[in-house]
Amino acid sequence: xxxxxxxxxxxxxxxxxxxxxxxxxxxxxxxxxxxxxxxxxxxxxxxxxxxxxxxxxxxxxxxxxxxxxxxxxxxxxxxxxxxxxxxxxxxxxxxxxxxxxxxxxxxxxxxxxxxxxxxxxxxxxxxxxxxxxxxxxxxxxxxxxxxxxxxxxxxxxxxxxxxxxxxxxxxxxxxxxxxxxxxxxxxxxxxxxxxxxxxxxxxxxxxxxxxxxxxxxxxxxxxxxxxxxxxxxxxxxxxxxxxxxxxx
Ligand code: PGA
Numbered sequence: 001x002x003x004x005x006x007x008x009x010x011x012x013x014x015x016x017x018x019x020x021x022x023x024x025x026x027x028x029x030x031x032x033x034x035x036x037x038x039x040x041x042x043x044x045x046x047x048x049x050x051x052x053x054x055x056x057x058x059x060x061x062x063x064x065x066x067x068x069x070x071x072x073x074x075x076x077x078x079x080x081x082x083x084x085x086x087x088x089x090x091x092x093x094x095x096x097x098x099x100x101x102x103x104x105x106x107x108x109x110x111x112x113x114x115x116x117x118x119x120x121x122x123x124x125x126x127x128x129x130x131x132x133x134x135x136x137x138x139x140x141x142x143x144x145x146x147x148x149x150x151x152x153x154x155x156x157x158x159x160x161x162x163x164x165x166x167x168x169x170x171x172x173x174x175x176x177x178x179x180x181x182x183x184x185x186x187x188x189x190x191x192x193x194x195x196x197x198x199x200x201x202x203x204x205x206x207x208x209x210x211x212x213x214x215x216x217x218x219x220x221x222x223x224x225x226x227x228x229x230x231x232x233x234x235x236x237x238x239x240x241x242x243x244x245x246x247x248x
């Protein structure tokens with residue numbers, strides 16, 4: 001595993017061409033030696049990927065798609081984007097299995113097909129997993145995470161292009177984050193589940209209400225190699241603070 005610390009900006013269904021100028025300071029930060037190990041990856045909505053590509057040209061900031069279809073190349077699937085299309089645009093990453101898509105009907109089997117297709121197109125995968133509040137209350141988080149990992153990563157031979165984003169569903173967009181111990185336990189359980197599948201040490205990131213205030217605590221969680229940031233990433237100042245407070 002490298003020393004990189006991942007900072008993922010997931011813009012969801014937000015953003016417009018006018019928001020691009022707010023990224024100038026972030027570009028400056030990404031060029032500073034001090035932040036060399038910050039691996040910054042933006043996931044704009046599909047409609048802005050091209051604009052982001054131009055904006056981040058000649059920088060080390062990467063771009064990814066927020067989802068993709070499970071068919072690798074082309075097909076009659078209205079409204080969908082394939083791994084090949086993302087790749088052609090210059091994306092290096094794709095988020096798969098985000099809870100907002102799971103809630104909208106995406107199954108573990110769909111997720112598995114998407115991961116296999118995207119890997120075939122040489123995209124790096126940010127594979128999201130996490131338990132709901134109901135599952136947490138039933139104390140079945142470990143089983144849920146194990147199932148999501150085993151089903152989502154079924155048949156994968158090469159793990160080196162996969163990152164895991166642990167995102168408790170009850171923490172996304174709520175302002176509530178897990179307690180220190182709970183988070184460390186879940187991350188360590190994820191590591192154990194993964195170690196039964198591969199000797200590759202996949203980076204495990206945390207996502208769910210990460211902001212410029214709670215980052216000072218979150219950065220001390222053992223085993224975490226970065227953060228998937230939703231709403232706070234749409235505010236460049238907050239996102240910059242998150243990076244600065246993590247790497248100081
Ligand atoms: P949030 O979103 O930071 O707004 O909670 C996280 C996510 O969607 O992954």
